[in-house]
Amino acid sequence: xxGGPRPRSLPVFIPTxxxxxxxxxxxxxxxxxxxxxxxxxxxxPPLSEAVRVLLRLTIDAAxxxxxxxxxxxxxxxxxxxxxxAALRWRFEPARQGEEPLEVRVDVPVTFEPxxxxxxxxxxxxxxxxxxxxxxxxxVRGQSAAPPPVAVSDFHITVGQLADVPRNSATDLMLLAPxxxxxxxxxxxxxxxxxxxxxxxxxxxxxEMRLDGVPLNEVSNAHGHGYADTYFIIPELVQSxxxxxxxxxxxxxxxxxxxxxxxxxGLERRGITASASQGSFASRRLSLVxxxxxxxxxxxxxxxxxxxxxFGPNRAYANAGLMxxxxxxxxxxxxxxxxxxxxxxxYASAGVVRETDVVDARLPCDADADSQFFCxxxxxxxxxxxxxxxxxxxxxxxxxxxxxxxxxxxxxxxMRSRENFTGFLQDTPPIGESQRGDxxxxxYQGTTVGLRGRYxxxxxxxxxxxxxxxxxxxxxxxxxxxxKGGAPYATVFDNQVRVTNLGAYLSLRxxxxxxxxLRGGVRVDTFLFGVEDLNRPSEDRQxxxxxxxxxxxxxFFASPRASAEVRLTPRLTxxxxxxxxxxxxxxxxxxxxxxxxxxxxxxxxxxxxxRWSEGPSSLELRGAMFATRVSQDLVFSExxxxxxxxxxxxxxxxxxxxxxxxxxxxxVQASLAWARATQPVPGASPxxxxxxxxxxxxxQVLGRVDASWRGTATVARQPVGWSVAxxxxxxGPKPLPLDRYSESIFLFDVAARARWRAVELGVSVxxxxxARWRESEFNYVSNFRGPDAPASLLATRHFSAGAPRTVRxxxxxxxxxxxxxx
Numbered sequence: 001x002x003g004g005p006r007p008r009s010l011p012v013f014i015p016t017x018x019x020x021x022x023x024x025x026x027x028x029x030x031x032x033x034x035x036x037x038x039x040x041x042x043x044x045p046p047l048s049e050a051v052r053v054l055l056r057l058t059i060d061a062a063x064x065x066x067x068x069x070x071x072x073x074x075x076x077x078x079x080x081x082x083x084x085a086a087l088r089w090r091f092e093p094a095r096q097g098e099e100p101l102e103v104r105v106d107v108p109v110t111f112e113p114x115x116x117x118x119x120x121x122x123x124x125x126x127x128x129x130x131x132x133x134x135x136x137x138x139v140r141g142q143s144a145a146p147p148p149v150a151v152s153d154f155h156i157t158v159g160q161l162a163d164v165p166r167n168s169a170t171d172l173m174l175l176a177p178x179x180x181x182x183x184x185x186x187x188x189x190x191x192x193x194x195x196x197x198x199x200x201x202x203x204x205x206x207e208m209r210l211d212g213v214p215l216n217e218v219s220n221a222h223g224h225g226y227a228d229t230y231f232i233i234p235e236l237v238q239s240x241x242x243x244x245x246x247x248x249x250x251x252x253x254x255x256x257x258x259x260x261x262x263x264x265g266l267e268r269r270g271i272t273a274s275a276s277q278g279s280f281a282s283r284r285l286s287l288v289x290x291x292x293x294x295x296x297x298x299x300x301x302x303x304x305x306x307x308x309x310f311g312p313n314r315a316y317a318n319a320g321l322m323x324x325x326x327x328x329x330x331x332x333x334x335x336x337x338x339x340x341x342x343x344x345x346y347a348s349a350g351v352v353r354e355t356d357v358v359d360a361r362l363p364c365d366a367d368a369d370s371q372f373f374c375x376x377x378x379x380x381x382x383x384x385x386x387x388x389x390x391x392x393x394x395x396x397x398x399x400x401x402x403x404x405x406x407x408x409x410x411x412x413x414m415r416s417r418e419n420f421t422g423f424l425q426d427t428p429p430i431g432e433s434q435r436g437d438x439x440x441x442x443y444q445g446t447t448v449g450l451r452g453r454y455x456x457x458x459x460x461x462x463x464x465x466x467x468x469x470x471x472x473x474x475x476x477x478x479x480x481x482x483k484g485g486a487p488y489a490t491v492f493d494n495q496v497r498v499t500n501l502g503a504y505l506s507l508r509x510x511x512x513x514x515x516x517l518r519g520g521v522r523v524d525t526f527l528f529g530v531e532d533l534n535r536p537s538e539d540r541q542x543x544x545x546x547x548x549x550x551x552x553x554x555f556f557a558s559p560r561a562s563a564e565v566r567l568t569p570r571l572t573x574x575x576x577x578x579x580x581x582x583x584x585x586x587x588x589x590x591x592x593x594x595x596x597x598x599x600x601x602x603x604x605x606x607x608x609x610r611w612s613e614g615p616s617s618l619e620l621r622g623a624m625f626a627t628r629v630s631q632d633l634v635f636s637e638x639x640x641x642x643x644x645x646x647x648x649x650x651x652x653x654x655x656x657x658x659x660x661x662x663x664x665x666x667v668q669a670s671l672a673w674a675r676a677t678q679p680v681p682g683a684s685p686x687x688x689x690x691x692x693x694x695x696x697x698x699q700v701l702g703r704v705d706a707s708w709r710g711t712a713t714v715a716r717q718p719v720g721w722s723v724a725x726x727x728x729x730x731g732p733k734p735l736p737l738d739r740y741s742e743s744i745f746l747f748d749v750a751a752r753a754r755w756r757a758v759e760l761g762v763s764v765x766x767x768x769x770a771r772w773r774e775s776e777f778n779y780v781s782n783f784r785g786p787d788a789p790a791s792l793l794a795t796r797h798f799s800a801g802a803p804r805t806v807r808x809x810x811x812x813x814x815x816x817x818x819x820x821x
Contacts, residue, residue, distance in 0.1 A: 030059055030091040030103065034331070038085035038109065041077035051075065051111040053082040061100040061267075062295045063093040071106060082109040087396060088332070096615070096663075099267060100296075149518055149562050150576035151606035151623035152177075152196075152244035152258075152654070158237055160666035163707040163724035165748040165763040165807075169232035173260055176242035177621075177654040178672030180701050180730060184775040184799040185416065187309065187316035188346030188384055190228040192775065196244050196627065197650035197674030198257035199697050203227030204633055205256035205582065211264055211338065212451050213390050213408045214469065216254045219496045221441035221475045222416060224585035224633075225254045229262070231320050231342035231386050233301040235272070235288050238265030245602045245625060246580025249504040249520030249560050250453075250465055255580045256600045256629060264324065264338075266290040266299035271814035278807030280314075282307035297326035297336060310802045311349060311373030312364065313380065318344030332397075338390040345383045349375035350419055353781060354796040372771055373800050376783045379438055379485050382416035402455045410447040412473075415440065417480065420637040420797075422783035424790055426479060426489075434786035436482030439491070445473025461508040463520075469500040475587070482786065495531035496586045500524060519561035526554035528586045528595060554595030556581045570609055574623075577603040582631075598631040615662045622655040626688045632678075634694075637779045637797075650676050651688040667706040675699055693734045696776055700731030720754040736778045736794065744772045744801075752809070759811040766804045774801035 054072035057065050068083045086107065093100040148155070156175045166172065170191050173179050180194040190202035200206045204225035208215040210232065220226035243251060244258040251259045269290040276284040288301040299322075306317035320342040327335045352362060352374060360366045364374035390408040397403060419438045426435045449469035456462055477491035506520035530550040537546045560578035567573055582598040589595055606623020632648035652674030659667045677691035684690075707724040726748040732740035747768055752761030766772075777797045782790035 028095040030063065030094045030105075032089065032091050033063065034088070034090040036085060036088060038081040038111075040111065041081050049113065051078050053078050053109045053111075055082055055086055055107045055109060057086055057089075057105045057107055058102065059091055059093065059105060060102045061093050062297070063091040063100075065089050065091075066102075074111070078111055081111075084398070085109075087402075090331075147516075147564070148574070148608070149243065149560070150245060150247040150604060151574045151608055151621050152604060152625070153247065154240075154242045154244075154656075156240045156242060158239060159660075160663075160707040160709060160722075161668060161705045161724075162234070163709075163722050163750055163752070164705045164726040165724070165750045165765050166234060166726075167765075168230050169234045169237050169262065170229045172234065172237055172240055172262075173242070174703055174726075174728070175240065175668060175705060176244065176260075177656040177670035177703070178244065178652070178674065178701055179242075179703075180698055180728075182775045184348075184351060185418065186314060186346040186348035186381060187305075187307070188230055188318055188344040189348065189382060189416065190222075190226060190230070193257075194697060194701075195257045196625070196672075197652050197676040197697060197699075199634065199676075199694070200257045201225070201633070201635065203254065205254065207251060207253065207255040207259040209259070209261040210388075211262065211390070212392065212406050213338075213388060213410070214252075214447070214449070217412065217443065217447075217473070218471050218498050218583070219473065219475050219494065219586040220414075220443045221477045221492075222414075222443070224587075225582070226443075228384060228386070228414075230318065230344065230384075231340060232262055233286065233288070233303045233320060233322050235274075235286060235303075236264050236266055236299060236301045236322055237262055238267070238296065239263045245576070245604060245627070246558065246578040246600060247560050247562060247576040247602070247604075248578075249463075249506040249522050249558075251558075251560075251580065252467060252502055252522065252524060253500065253581065253583045256582050256598065257627075264299075264322070265296040266301075267296045269294070272811065273814065274809055274811040276807050276809040278307075279805045280308045280310050282805070282807065284807075284809075295326055297324060299324055309347070310805065311375075311800065313347045313349045313375050313378050316344070316346040318342070318346070318384075333393065333395045336390075336392040336394075338388070338392070340386070340388040342386045343384070345381075347378075347381035348416075348418065349373070349799065350377060350380045351775070351777065351797040351799050352376065353783065354798060356783070369771075369803075373803075376422060377419040377438060377482070379480070379482075380417050380419055382414065384414045385412070387411040404453050406451045408447075408449055408451075412447070413444045415442045417441075417485075420777075421779070421781045423482070423786045423788070424780065424782045425638055435488055436480065436786065438480040438482060438485065440478045440480050440487065441476070443473060443475050445471060445475075445496075447471045447473075463506040464503070465506070466503045467500065468502075469498075471496065471498045471500075473497075490534045492587055493532070493534040494587055495533065497529040498586060499527045500583070514566045516564040516566075517562075518564070519559070522558045522560070524554075524556055524558075524581070524583075526583055526595060528552040528554070528584070528589055530586045530589060550586075550589055550591045550593075552584070552586075552589040552591070552593040552595045554584060554597055556597050556599070570611055572608050573605070574608060575603075575605040596631070598629055598633075600627060600629045602627040616660060618657070618659045620655075620657050622653070624653045626651050628685055628688065635777070637777060637781070645678065648676060648678050648694060649685075649688040649691065650674055664710060665706075665708050667704070669702075669704045671700075671702045673700050695734050695736055695778065698730050698733045700729075702729035703727065714755075717755060720759075722750075722752050724750045733776060735776065735796065741773065741776055744770070746770060746772070752811075754811075754813075757813045757815060759809075759813070761809040761811065763807050763809070764804065765807075766802060769804035770801075771803070772801040773798035775799045 051074040053074035056069045056071050058067035060066045068086050070079050094103045181191040183191045193200040198205045203216050208227040215227040216225045241261045246255050269292050271289045274286045285304045290299050301322045303320045322340045324338040357371045362374035364370040392406040395403045417440050421437045423434045425437045451467050453465035476493045478487040479489040502524040504522040508518045510516045532548045535546045535548045558579040562576035565573040580600040584595040604623045604625035609620045611618045627650040629648050636643040654672035656670040676694040676697045679691040704727040709722040712719050728746045730744040748765045750763035780794050
C-alpha cells in the first residue's frame with residue numbers, strides 16, 4: 001500500500017570490484033555488461049544487520065565468470081545466493097592493448113536490511129530506481145590457471161613460446177617436463193612419445209585429445225592407441241593441458257603415462273598470411289583468420305606443407321584445414337561448431353644398420369654424411385587422411401551449475417609401409433627366393449561419440465562426466481614383395497567394432513583453510529566385436545570358411561585422489577595417487593573372453609611455488625613419482641608393432657620453471673630423470689628401482705624454451721623484433737648388453753622483425769649440425785639380399801635425425817584492427 005514498508009526480502013546489492021594487475025602497458029579493466037543482483041535466500045529470517053560475503057571470481061578472456069570461490073563466508077545460504085548470481089554476470093573482458101586478459105577479482109557482496117520508509121500524511125514521492133552495481137577499476141593482478149590435480153598437471157599457455165622453431169603441433173608437447181619425441185617413419189608418421197620414463201609409442205600410453213575429441217585409435221594396425229597430431233595447425237593451438245600420470249578422474253583409456261589435450265583458440269583478430277622457404281626445398285604456407293567482433297574461439301586456418309626431406313626417400317606433402325565458430329544461443333548458452341580436414345603423403349628412409357654405415361656398405365656415396373642419411377628400401381612411406389566434426393553446447397544453469405555436451409565424428413584412413421628386418425621373416429615356397437619383409441599396415445574406419453560433464457551448482461563441489469564412443473574400423477597388416485611391392489601374405493585382417501561407455505565422479509573439499517582434498521573415480525566398460533577375416537580355409541576337421549567372429553567384454557574402475565597443503569600463500573605441497581588403464585587390443589582377444597587390460601598404479605609428491613606481480617610471474621614445480629604397469633608393451637621389429645612383455649615399473653623426478661617478464665621475456669626450463677625397469681618375477685612392488693633396465697628409454701631429459709620480444713626505432717619507424725631459443729638435452733639411452741648411446745644436444749634459434757604489416761623471420765633448427773640418432777633399436781636383420789646368409793647376431797639399428805635446417809619466413813598481417821608491432 002502507499003507509504004507502507006518496503007519488502008524486506010529485497011536486498012541492497014553492494015559489490016565492489018578489485019582487480020590485481022600492475023602493468024607497464026595500458027590496461028583496460030573489465031566493464032560489467034550484465035550484473036543482476038542476488039536473490040535474498042527465502043529460508044533466512046528478516047535481517048537485523050548486514051551480511052557480507054567476499055567472492056573471488058575468475059573472469060575469462062571472453063568476459064564470462066568461469067570460476068567462483070568464497071574467500072569470506074556469510075553463511076551457507078548467503079554464500080550460495082551470491083555465487084549463483086556471480087556466475088550469471090558478464091563483462092567486457094580486461095584488455096592489455098588489444099589483447100583480452102583472464103583476470104581474478106575479489107568482489108564483496110553485502111546483503112543489507114531495508115528499513116521501511118517513515119509514514120507521512122502526504123503522498124510520498126515514488127521510491128528511486130535501484131542503482132546498478134558499482135564496480136571499481138583498480139587493476140592489480142592476473143589470474144592463474146585452474147588448480148592442478150597433481151604437481152605434474154600442467155596448464156601450459158603457448159604465448160610467446162610460439163616463437164621457438166617447431167615443425168608441427170606435436171613439438172608443443174616438449175613444453176611439458178620429461179617429454180622426448182622421436183620419429184622413424186617420416187614427415188607424416190606419428191611421433192613416438194617418451195614421457196615419464198615410458199616409451200609411449202605413437203600413443204599407446206598417452207591419452208590424446210583435441211578440445212575433448214579423442215585422437216587415440218583402437219586396434220590400429222601400427223599399434224593399439226596410435227595417435228597422429230600432425231594435422232593440428234600450430235598457429236591455432238592456444239594452450240595444452242598435460243597431466244603426467246593418471247591423477248584426474250576425467251582421464252580415460254590410454255592414460256597410462258598421462259594425458260595431453262590440445263586447446264584451440266586464436267587471440268589475434270584479422271588475417272595472418274605466412275609463407276616459408278627453407279633447406280631441402282621445404283615450403284610452408286599458412287593462412288589464419290580471426291573475424292573481428294568475435295572471440296578467440298572463432299577462427300579459420302589453412303596449412304600447406306611440402307619438401308624433399310633431408311635425405312633420400314624423405315619427401316612429404318600435406319594439407320590441412322581447421323575451422324571453428326562460437327554462437328550465442330541465449331544469455332546462458334553457447335554453441336561451438338568445429339571441423340577439420342587433413343590429407344598427407346610421405347616417404348620414409350626407415351632404419352639402417354650401424355655396422356653398414358661404419359663400413360660404407362649402403363647404396364649411397366661413400367662419404368660419412370651420405371652413408372648416415374642413406375637407406376635400404378625405397379618402398380617405405382605412407383599416406384593419411386582425417387576428417388573431424390564436433391559440436392559442443394555449454395549451458396549455465398539457474399543455481400550456478402554448468403552443463404557441457406559434446407558430440408563428435410571422425411573419419412580416418414591411413415596406410416604405411418615399413419621394412420625393419422630386410423630379408424629375414426619370409427618363408428618362401430620351395431624353390432623360390434625370399435620375397436622380403438616389407439610390411440604394409442592399413443587402418444580405415446569411423447569413430448562417433450558423445451562426451452559431457454555436469455556441475456550441479458555452486459554449493460556442491462562435484463563434477464559428473466561421461467563418454468560414449470563407438471569405433472567401426474578395418475585394420476590389416478600384409479607382407480609385400482621386395483620387387484614390385486605386391487602383397488604375398490596377410491599377417492592379420494580384422495573388422496573391429498568397439499563400444500566404450502565410461503563415467504566419472506569428481507569431488508573437491510576444503511576441510512581446513514590450508515588443506516584441499518580432491519578425489520574421484522572413473523569407470524569404463526568395453527564391448528569388443530571382431531570379425532577375423534584371415535582364418536585358414538581348412539583345419540584338422542576339414543574345410544571351413546576363412547572367417548571367424550569374436551566377442552569380448554571388459555571393465556575397469558580407476559580411483560584417483562590428491563591432497564593439497566598450502567604451506568604459505570605461494571607454496572603448496574601436493575600429493576597424488578591414482579589407478580589408470582589401457583584397454584585390450586581387439587586383435588588379441590578370444591571369443592567370450594573377459595578382456596584383460598593393463599593396469600597402472602602411480603603416485604607422486606612434490607612442491608609448487610608461484611609468484612606474480614602484474615604481467616610478470618615465476619612458477620616453480622618439482623616432484624618425485626613411482627609407477628608400476630601390469631602389462632607393458634615394447635616395439636617388435638618382426639611384426640612392426642608393439643608386443644606385450646609383462647610388468648614394468650618407473651621411478652623418477654622432475655623440476656620445471658617458467659618465468660615471464662611483462663610482454664618481453666618468456667622462459668621455460670625443465671629437467672627430468674626416470675629409470676624404467678622390468679622387475680624380476682615375484683619381486684616386491686615396493687622396490688621400483690630393482691630389475692633389468694628397459695632399453696632405449698632416456699633416463700635424463702632437459703629442455704629450455706625462451707623468447708625475447710622488444711621494439712626498436714629504425715629510420716624513425718617502430719620495428720618489433722624477437723629472438724627465440726629451443727634447446728633439448730637427451731642423456732645416454734640404455735642399450736642391450738649394458739651399452740649406452742651418446743648424449744644428444746640440439747639447439748634451435750629463430751629471429752624476426754616486423755614493420756607495420758610486414759614481418760620477416762629466419763629460423764635454424766639443429767644449429768650446430770649435430771649427427772644424431774633419432775630412434776635406436778637392437779635386433780637381428782639381413783639387408784644384404786634375399787640369398788645372403790642371415791646373421792643371428794643382434795646389432796644396432798637407427799634412423800637418422802635431421803641435420804641443420806634453415807628456413808626464411810615472410811608474414812603479412814592483413815589487420816582489421818590496430819595492432820602493436
